[in-house]
Amino acid sequence: MLVTKNITKKFPGVIALENVNLKIDAGKVTAIIGENGAGKSTLMKILSGVYPDYEGEIIFKDQPVNFAGTADAQKAGIAIIHQELNLIPYLTITENIFLGRELGNAFGILDKKAMHAKAKTLLDTLHVDVNPDTLVADLKVGQQQMVEIAKALLLDADLIIMDEPTSAITEAEVETLFKVIEKLRSENKAIVYISHKLNELFKIADNYVVLRDGKTIETGLMQSMTHDELIKKMVGRAIVPMQKELADANAKELLRIENICLKQKNKASKLHNISFNVNGGEIVGVFGLMGAGRTELLETIFGVHPAASSGSVTVNNKNITIKKPADAIRAGIVLLPEDRKKDGLVLGMEVKKNISLPCLHEVEKMGLLNDKKESTLAKKHIQQLGIKTPSENQVTKNLSGGNQQKIVLAKWLERNPKVLLLDEPTRGIDVNAKNEMYKLMQELAGKGMAIVMVSSELTEILTVSNRIIVMAEGKITAIIPAGEATEDNVLKAAISIN
């Protein structure tokens, strides 16, 4: 259906793609695989008309094409679900889905009823149980992601590109998405699928293309591939998986949470009397389905909802009052937020300025910000976390998604926190970097940090946690030590009500 010939794309200081050749077939799911910054999203943006300037040739349905913009690509029959969400917060779900494609009569009067109905059917196919008149701003990231998918489905395109559609949704929703994909495949549509969750690829993909440093390394059939071999192709070498270390049995308590409650009007998720503690050197995983209140829990501890919350937070046996994030940070608690674009980064600012933002005092020299010190600090973290960027002066929005995530982590590590709250820390991070991240978490715990990690990935929770807290509907339903945790009992606790 689509063939590319020698696609090359250069950005200032970076060659994102170099002579990429690939073939995408109708009725097949093609997985594009590669590390963070390999060029996957860039390639997809070229195919969907976001970047009209590139070298090379694209042949779509046997015609050479050169899209001048996304509208052009859509008209030709290519739809894309971008890695970063692109919804307008203060419009409703329906308005977002139909943005630019509104239904109306000859006089330009909008047919709200028809749009509402269509939006409702789309949401139903995706099993999203919210009213289409809800403002997108009131949705959780996962639900927003489903709206993005609905938006792409509306187009009824022949080629549908999905750039990490599952990075923010729970496993049940992944199942739904896969059913939708299978249906599209049976309708002889072509699907391009990007994900860092390799087991998903084995489930859904027919073909694969491996990209490394902007070059096509290999293409082939998914069937004939193994997990380890795929990683080797991606990274260029085999990776050593993390070995879980047992938490120190006589470590002392570092964080104690008592009776945390959160009341939010007009919102489903609230927290009811949450209490738990975390020892220094311990990694506590928090698992739950969407809407269980995990993100709200971390946010409340961090002082994001001071007016609506109650309860006490004790760090190092000292009770602390947290009225705003700055208070939490002063007490040694930091949060890596779920949505890096909205809460984690100033995207228009340089990499080094994002890294130094919470610890500007460290790069001062006689009261003035010192450029050299700031660059040195940034370089240290760029190297430590393997952040792929041409330099510390690159504007953050030009980095690939996974590398942006690493920057959010970098900015907190410099503060040397006592308690690290991580909300989906490996969202959008490639297998290798994920493994590195686990090792890093372990190293930090080894230094005595207390780590609380929220994740929707059960395997991840089981891999790194010393103890697992399971939440459902704003309550803790189980606290399970790592030794006793299995997929079964964790999942059961997550769907249990009361």
Next chain:
Amino acid sequence: MSFSLNNNHFSKLQSLIALFMLCVVFAVLSDKFFTIANGLNVMRQISVNICIAVGMTLIILTAGIDLSVGSVLALCGAVTAGLLKNGIALPSLNLFIGFTILGAILAGIVVGSLLGFFNGLVITKFKVPPFVATLAMLTIARGLTMLYSNGFPISSFNSAFTFIGGGWLLGLPVPVWIAALIVITAIIVTKKIKLGRYIFAIGGNENAARLSGININRVKIMVYTIAGALAAVGGIIVTARLDSAQPNAGTSYELDAIAAVVIGGTSLSGGRGSIWGTVLGALIIGVLNNGLVLLDVSPFWQQVVKGGVILLAVIIDKMNSKNE
């Protein structure tokens, strides 16, 4: 070298080229334009706008706006003038406080800072949008000016005071020195100290800034306070220059300040821009005003041209950021 920096330089370069071309055009059309005397004249004329526009830049960088600066300027000018002339007299208490020049100036600046502080407080604590909060202050401060002066100008001061507006120091008009001092300080603030970085971060992404532990409210209040103080400085310069505090002084000065900021490439949505850009913007407006007057263009046409230039500047800026 980072490309974003280059890009920024590029838009400043464009402003510089625009300024240069304006100068060439006026120099060709009028033989009075390209003289040292006229150059100094332009600089003196724009120095008040620069004082205000610097404060406005800081505010706009945080994605805010301040419509009240013109009225605040008038009130502070009047307060300084009134204190200088009449002091504070409370006959019922048999009390009279006289003011030295320095005292009166400081009092004016304190009043400006307080009004700015009040703006900041309303915007942060009561979540009133900056546009609305400062629009209210625009009216309030103008009303207070009228109340304070009974609607009459307060005039004629001793020469030590008028020196501030009309005097010369080392070959340059005093207001130019004051404006230069403010500009240099503001450049240091925006580029070299924490406050400046926080201003950019808040304008770029307020959520992320808050979650990074920045005290958003404090930074915003500080910025509005600074803008109020700078408007007061402008008011004092204007009063000293005219040897009179006019109750309707500073009317629509906020628009000139915003124009300078915008022409200078600072984005109204915050997070992007520079003090240097604003200085260039103010220079462009100043040269335009001056040149059109020298060419005897009617004041009505002057306004049309000025508006056109603002539009053009923003369109060019938009095209730049699209190419990024």
